[in-house]
Amino acid sequence: MNAFSPPSAPILRVEGLTVGFPGTPESCNVLQGVDLTLKSGEIFGLVGESGSGKSLLARSLVRLESPARITAGTILLEGEELCARTQREMEPLRGKKITLVLQHPERAMDPVFRMESQFRKVWTSDRVDARRQQRRFLSVIQRMLHSVGIADARRRCRQYPHQWSRGMLQRAQLVMAFSASPAVLILDEVTSALDPTVCLQILDAIMRLKQTRHTGVILITHDLFVAAEICDRVAVMHNGRIVETGTAGDIFRRPAHPYTRLLVSSTADPAGPNAAERQ
Numbered sequence: 001m002n003a004f005s006p007p008s009a010p011i012l013r014v015e016g017l018t019v020g021f022p023g024t025p026e027s028c029n030v031l032q033g034v035d036l037t038l039k040s041g042e043i044f045g046l047v048g049e050s051g052s053g054k055s056l057l058a059r060s061l062v063r064l065e066s067p068a069r070i071t072a073g074t075i076l077l078e079g080e081e082l083c084a085r086t087q088r089e090m091e092p093l094r095g096k097k098i099t100l101v102l103q104h105p106e107r108a109m110d111p112v113f114r115m116e117s118q119f120r121k122v123w124t125s126d127r128v129d130a131r132r133q134q135r136r137f138l139s140v141i142q143r144m145l146h147s148v149g150i151a152d153a154r155r156r157c158r159q160y161p162h163q164w165s166r167g168m169l170q171r172a173q174l175v176m177a178f179s180a181s182p183a184v185l186i187l188d189e190v191t192s193a194l195d196p197t198v199c200l201q202i203l204d205a206i207m208r209l210k211q212t213r214h215t216g217v218i219l220i221t222h223d224l225f226v227a228a229e230i231c232d233r234v235a236v237m238h239n240g241r242i243v244e245t246g247t248a249g250d251i252f253r254r255p256a257h258p259y260t261r262l263l264v265s266s267t268a269d270p271a272g273p274n275a276a277e278r279q
């Protein structure tokens with residue numbers, strides 16, 4: 001699936017990120033000095049056991065860590081430090097430069113508005129050419145929906161969210177997120193609880209959108225098959241730390257850390273039949 005090599009410019013650099021909940025001792029910080037870099041056009045997988053801190057890391061990167069607190073470390077987005085920003089200073093960046101997409105797409109939709117309106121809401125932006133963008137937004141959205149396998153997009157846009165399946169809503173959510181062309185897109189368990197066919201459609205949608213938009217994607221997943229299939233690099237989290245980072249091939253075929261070995265051995269051949277193609 002990874003036919004395109006990612007360009008090398010790092011757009012996100014996280015160093016020593018330490019996050020804890022007030023009232024708990026420092027030794028119990030949920031994130032304990034996380035380091036990672038993300039390049040433009042790269043899909044970076046984040047795997048690890050439940051409770052290892054993946055979702056808290058995702059929320060911290062968009063500075064929605066509350067009630068937890070960042071106590072140390074830096075988050076550099078295109079060279080800009082995010083940890084020093086107030087919530088108000090973060091608002092212009094969220095959804096535009098850095099976006100977080102969560103598991104339940106139906107919760108992201110307003111049930112009383114047609115899908116067209118849902119798309120229009122995220123399309124409204126402070127871009128210089130916003131007015132012209134508004135005029136052609138429907139045709140662009142329809143083209144993007146078509147590219148992620150949603151046919152008859154014109155009719156579909158006139159429908160309400162409850163008339164779309166969960167898999168379609170998940171793809172709609174991805175189209176919304178990618179349509180703002182953020183530098184960084186964090187996807188937290190977006191393929192969970194979907195049947196395998198829909199899951200493949202979502203993965204294909206992520207690949208197509210990142211290739212056309214050159215977005216750097218952090219993909220959080222419990223599914224090692226998903227990570228092996230789609231990610232350029234994979235990081236393994238354990239007890240609030242990234243214990244190992246490497247290409248999907250390295251992580252799944254030659255795991256170095258004992259926890260990674262345990263994780264991989266508990267899943268039947270996550271490297272899968274396509275592993276050789278990724279080498």
Ligand SMILES: Nc1ncnc2c1ncn2[C@@H]1O[C@H](COP(=O)(O)OP(=O)(O)OP(=O)(O)O)[C@@H](O)[C@H]1O
Nearest residue numbers: 021024030048049050051052053054055056057067
């Ligand atoms: N209010 C809180 N006070 C203290 N600890 C908390 C609080 N909320 C969450 N935690 C802890 O934060 C840790 C990290 O949770 P997080 O949801 O980030 O894990 P995760 O790796 O995403 O798990 P999963 O894969 O199950 O979603 C958990 O161990 C959880 O117990």
